[in-house]
Amino acid sequence: MLNGQIIKGIGGFYYVDTDNGLYECRARGIFRKQKVTPLVGDRVSISVVDEETKKGVVEDIKKRDTELVRPPIANVDKVLIVFAIKNPKPNLSLLDRFIVLAEKENLEIVVVLTKVDLDDDDKLNELKTIYELSGYKVIPVSNETKLNVDKIKDELRDNVVVFAGPSGVGKSSLLNEIDKNFKLQTGEVSDKIKRGKHTTRHAELLKLECGGMVADTPGFSSLTLDDIGETELKGYFIEFDEFDDCKFGSRCIHENEPSCAVKEAVENGEISKQRYKSYIQLLNEMRQGKRRY
Ligand SMILES: Nc1nc2c(ncn2[C@@H]2O[C@H](COP(=O)(O)OP(=O)(O)OP(=O)(O)O)[C@@H](O)[C@H]2O)c(=O)[nH]1
Numbered sequence: 001m002l003n004g005q006i007i008k009g010i011g012g013f014y015y016v017d018t019d020n021g022l023y024e025c026r027a028r029g030i031f032r033k034q035k036v037t038p039l040v041g042d043r044v045s046i047s048v049v050d051e052e053t054k055k056g057v058v059e060d061i062k063k064r065d066t067e068l069v070r071p072p073i074a075n076v077d078k079v080l081i082v083f084a085i086k087n088p089k090p091n092l093s094l095l096d097r098f099i100v101l102a103e104k105e106n107l108e109i110v111v112v113l114t115k116v117d118l119d120d121d122d123k124l125n126e127l128k129t130i131y132e133l134s135g136y137k138v139i140p141v142s143n144e145t146k147l148n149v150d151k152i153k154d155e156l157r158d159n160v161v162v163f164a165g166p167s168g169v170g171k172s173s174l175l176n177e178i179d180k181n182f183k184l185q186t187g188e189v190s191d192k193i194k195r196g197k198h199t200t201r202h203a204e205l206l207k208l209e210c211g212g213m214v215a216d217t218p219g220f221s222s223l224t225l226d227d228i229g230e231t232e233l234k235g236y237f238i239e240f241d242e243f244d245d246c247k248f249g250s251r252c253i254h255e256n257e258p259s260c261a262v263k264e265a266v267e268n269g270e271i272s273k274q275r276y277k278s279y280i281q282l283l284n285e286m287r288q289g290k291r292r293y
């Protein structure tokens with residue numbers, strides 16, 4: 001038996017990365033009976049069927065630490081939420097929505113602010129302050145000047161990471177800075193699979209030089225908050241946690257209730273006004289049933 005990790009799954013084949021190379025594997029029938037579908041990112045044991053052609057069978061799936069639905073990847077450790085300080089103008093309500101979804105999945109979150117070379121009105125400082133006050137690690141990056149590209153590498157090393165963020169903020173540029181082979185690698189992989197016209201695109205993990213793995217699709221491709229309840233939302237604004245002495249205790253949703261510790265903290269500047277505004281906005285959106293972004 002060999003241990004490895006599924007890095008790609010297509011048409012009932014699972015591509016398992018091991019110390020001994022890449023194996024094309026079928027899953028044992030028992031998984032289907034147990035209604036278990038192997039996922040990209042799963043840590044597995046395989047038995048080798050043919051060493052020559054590198055074929056094997058997935059025998060066992062280790063317990064998953066995390067399980068993302070969109071994109072469908074198991075054992076993601078971390079999400080880098082990437083927004084530019086300008087071009088495109090950052091939509092903070094969207095950023096906060098990404099954070100809510102990542103908190104729900106229990107992922108480690110790093111906020112990456114790109115294009116800081118374009119900063120001429122202290123936007124970086126403004127955004128950095130908001131997210132650091134809220135308890136997040138914030139890394140300012142420029143793909144132009146290469147500022148902090150090495151710090152992003154450190155975040156990726158030995159981790160399974162997804163990038164999330166709107167179009168045009170510099171996600172691909174950043175990945176290309178981190179790993180010069182990245183473009184090439186993506187190209188090679190697509191060739192190898194020879195995707196036909198009717199094959200659906202599946203999530204895939206790409207190995208980086210620095211030892212990490214990155215999903216080839218941006219995280220949270222659908223930004224629906226459908227599965228989140230109105231009273232659950234406040235739990236995903238982590239900076240509210242320490243202000244827990246509201247008059248109505250844990251029933252307080254920090255909106256119109258009297259003697260609300262969270263609202264007081266917003267007034268005192270201990271919680272960002274911008275983040276609180278996002279919270280109320282998301283709350284109202286949920287109520288109106290207007291839930292898709
Ligand atoms: N000034 C500046 N421009 C950048 C930076 N990073 C990326 N860009 C430019 O921004 C544009 C979009 O970059 P991409 O890397 O394609 O953005 P993306 O997030 O991958 O976009 P999608 O592929 O649509 O999701 C390109 O024209 C880049 O040259 C940066 O740090 N500074």
Ligand SMILES: [Zn+2]
Pocket residue numbers: 246247252253254255257259260261262263
């Ligand atoms: Zn309250």
